[in-house]
Amino acid sequence: MKDKLIHSLETVGLSPVVPMVRLASGENPKQQLSEIFERIGLPILAIALFLLLWSVSAAKVQTSLGTLPGPSQVWQQYQGLVVEHQEERLKEEAFYQRQEVRNEKKLAKNPDAKIKVRPYTGKETFFDQILTSLFTVFTGFILASLIAIPIGVACGLNKKLYGAISPIIQILKPVSPLAWLPIVTMVVSAVYVSNDPMFSKSFVTSAITVTLCSLWPTLINTATGVASIDKDWLNVGRVIQLHWSKQVFKIAIPASLPMIFTGLRISLGIGWMVLIAAEMLAQNPGLGKFVWDEFQNGSSNSLGRIMVAVVVIGLIGYVLDWLMVSLQKIISHSSPESAR
């Protein structure tokens, strides 16, 4: 029971909690306590030191928007954003209530009257923008994976193909999202034409930019993974005369899954980084736009709010990475210790 719990904690990357479990079960308390200090106490100390340095040095920097905010001011701004979000939700609720009452009155007067239900169009709050960003990054990331994994598998199985397109990959890989964005914007404007678009253009542009930049690590890792499969495994497939599609799905892909996941993890990390820049320029209503709008706004609160965004962007990036690592550990056949 205990071992199972420890194993699953390690699988989801919560290994710092393990000594607590061991302590609770009465296993060598002295050693567990020192381990808890090492794995939880020390990081907390480091964070405290960092916050101290931040607040001391920030107070000394004067900008045109006032003093550079320290941790406490940033925390205040965060609370402000929470309040704004709650107020906005209340307004939205009130709006729908009013609309409903109005429509009911209309119907009471004249049962045949055409009633209109209008969606609420208040401004997005910080938390709406987080959701938009997450949705955008996952759209771009999934699109990238759908392109990169099949091409990667093909490249891994066929050296000539890989040799042929390798230079293209190497040239496109280092291109900055800021360079892609104008091109993507123009192409999307020209191609994505519809009277009733399902997605806004800014969303499509941002997602495609994420795709273009996060494609490469998955592609390269998949190709390397598939190419370095134990040749005997492929020979097993040849001896039992597996159809090539089964050879791919039953042997090549499962065998290279750990490598593919390493690629996906790097891709998602890059995608998240790229997204903020893309949103700034494309004006997709996500965290990037939030930062840009606050910068343009230039109120005394702006710097604090931008710092809230910076912390949140960092935290979400960390959570995304942790998610991918856990997923990799669960799916791949390697033991939890070796997949790091």
Add this chain to the structure above:
Amino acid sequence: MSQYLQIDHVSIDFPTKNGPFRALDGVDLKIAKGEFVSLIGHSGCGKSTVLNIVAGLYNATEGGVVLEGKEVYQPGPDRAVVFQNHSLLPWLTAYQNVELAVREVFKGQKSKAEMKEWIEHNLELVHMTHAKDKRPDEISGGMKQRVGIARALAMQPKVLLMDEPFGALDALTRAHLQDSLMEIQQELNNTVIMITHDVDEAVLLSDKIVMMTNGPAATIGEVLDVKLARPRDRVALADDAEYNHYRSQVLKFLYERQRNPAQASEKVKPKLVKSGEAA
């Protein structure tokens, strides 16, 4: 004895920077049905290449392989291979590893229930029923090799090809598996080609020992018929004069007539030393 499998004057060239490299030259061998043949020789003499050509994984430059009157030019389940490093798929259990092969080979011939029974029968044959739901990383090296053998046997091959199947195992495990293999062989009477480094293994298991010369352009140096009665018992044979005569003949071929190319400058391959001591 009828000729069942014929390796007919097989030569193979591998392309290198300095032009083609002839690895095998005129390897010619006839094998009868139910015969157990060992290929023995120093490292790099092309034993594995012979096996891979019979398996259809390589194609001969000259000559060819004929099995039951049909030429072999691509891999197939009628020539199942037991690979040196077991090559079980690590994400599948023992059962699933055998299942993958059985499903493919008996597609449309056996019902689901028959397949299940057949997989279990083959795992039983190698004494692996107790660990059929274990993954390769949860079982020992010897057990992995047993599953590898079960997978090959489950294809009901006309010829079973074994590429140093016990080479990576410790001496005791190896002896166990050799005994199991002899039992299975007694029961199924398979035609087997096995590559080995181990002189005792070759004499104990084989009807015929094919000794290969050193490469490049390796070929068959000598063929020794082993006429020991079956079933064979390793302990009883240890003091048997006939057995020791066969052993010394193989040893003489390997160490007097075909000195290990690496031996001249370095030391004897550790594997060969070990097998000598094990006797």
